[in-house]
Amino acid sequence: MRENKIAFLIIVGVLAFVGILWYAFENPALNPRLEEETYTIIRKWDMPLELNEISGIRWISENRIAAVQDEEGIIFIYNLKTNLVEKKISFGKSGDYEAITTTDSAAYVMESSGRLFEVEGFLSDTFTTNEYQVPFSGRNNMESLVADTLKNRLLFTVKDKDPNSEAYKGIYAFNLETKQTSSLPVLKIPLDSSIFKPKDADDDVEASTNFFPSDMAIHPKTGHYYILEGKYPQMLIMDSLGKPLKLHRLYKESFAQPEGITFAPDGTLYISNEGKNGTANILEVIFNEDK
Template sequence: MRILLSVAILISAHGTHLRTPLFMHELPAELVEVSGLTDVSDSLVACLQDEEALLYLLDVHDGTVMERHRFGPPGDMEGLTRVKDGFYALRSDGLVYHLRKARSGYALADTFRLRLPNRDIEGLGYDEARGVVLVAPKDVLKGDPQLRDRRQLFAFDPHTHQLLPEPVLSYTLSGILQQARDAGITIPVRTTPKGRQVPELKLRMASVAVDPVTDHYVILSATDRTLLVLDREGRFVHLYFLDPDRLPKPEGLTFLPDGRMLIASEGRNGPARLLGYSGLGLQH
């Protein structure tokens, strides 16, 4: 089902909300737990189903499933990104499936494991300028408060499948929240059982992409329903809040070559959805 929407900007006490989407497609029931999202062309995107090693190709214009390709046994599939004419699909425990174009669709070329200290790894995204695949862990490391405050974005070389020795980005939750406040964005808070007010945002990564227009990193948090935008030096650019009614559990993020941004959300008391936006460069 295709729903067309007008364009308007929304500002609330929490900061900047995304413009009303250009379109919103309801996805088939088999994709109610849609996960991962990557561009294929101006008119085609690919995604995964959370519990199955199935690659889906979707028509951007109406959300129709154009192709399905199984590449492995059932598992907790999370991240997906395209590199040239192939794909990398990520299982949450760090197992990566490399798919290549074949005569009849896509075939499994090989698998490898990412050796990260994190146990729940969700997002993949291709950084074409650097020629690396970005890796976004969802969980935070246990330990002292400084360790729990740290957020890191990793990457691997698609030619060697080796992790880069250092994170691509390393920043702190507290630092980002303070930069957001300094930019005039109100951070939502919650009250603890002891009566303290603490930030409600955790900024745990679900997906990551590079905006082809601004060259900024865009990091999706499904838990917070936010988009964190950072430049290549890790400096704060903006924080966007997503509409929970349209995107109850956003899990996938990608950009089309023309700069349009697409977000996929799992269904919650309804079908999964694919939403398209004009692009972050036009949002504020």
């Protein structure tokens, strides 16, 4: 009887301790970091092991997201409702695949070397694959890709070094009709913008003086560009003319390594995180200005 009482008290003590920790973490008065967060995570989907290195994602239809991962030439169709991979499309050999986007019938996948794969009819059993080389290399490190369907083009930016300047990271266009890439950027991420300046002494100097895009998306309602960084988790928002509007810091507790971003047609935003020391996931996120 005495042993049962001791066990009961231990259980009560553990539950009380967990409750105190939860209250401290969730209470802004006790956890000031919550007041600094400029976003709300609505929902999380843990990825299966085969998507532990998930990189690019793209919304394709109700509850369905197309995804690629770093190592395999496979497009995974993930169902948000069933939490299952419902289809796999093998389009290429092993490689370093970083980004995916789609148009009406084709999927486009970007390799870090600048090799672009066009998978026509990707959801059918008779798809065809074409390859193009954009005028960049692994030295530039290509990790982003988004379809700008209004202008019949794909947009992407370099992660590391822009070949044209150290003052910006250019956003370049791949013309879907001519299959050619613009030699000059159509937009620029200005690294000297005040938006990147350190806000306080705790800010990482390199993170505040550079920006390493891991993916990008276009808001379907506003036309704003949402540019994600995974090295120092951040989200840069620029208007349709390329003017920086807001830089959101993303905390590593939730964004261990953000690699992919996509919008649903209604403006719902999804961000994928590679499984860095944990399980990969997809998060539904609302930023303050989107509420």
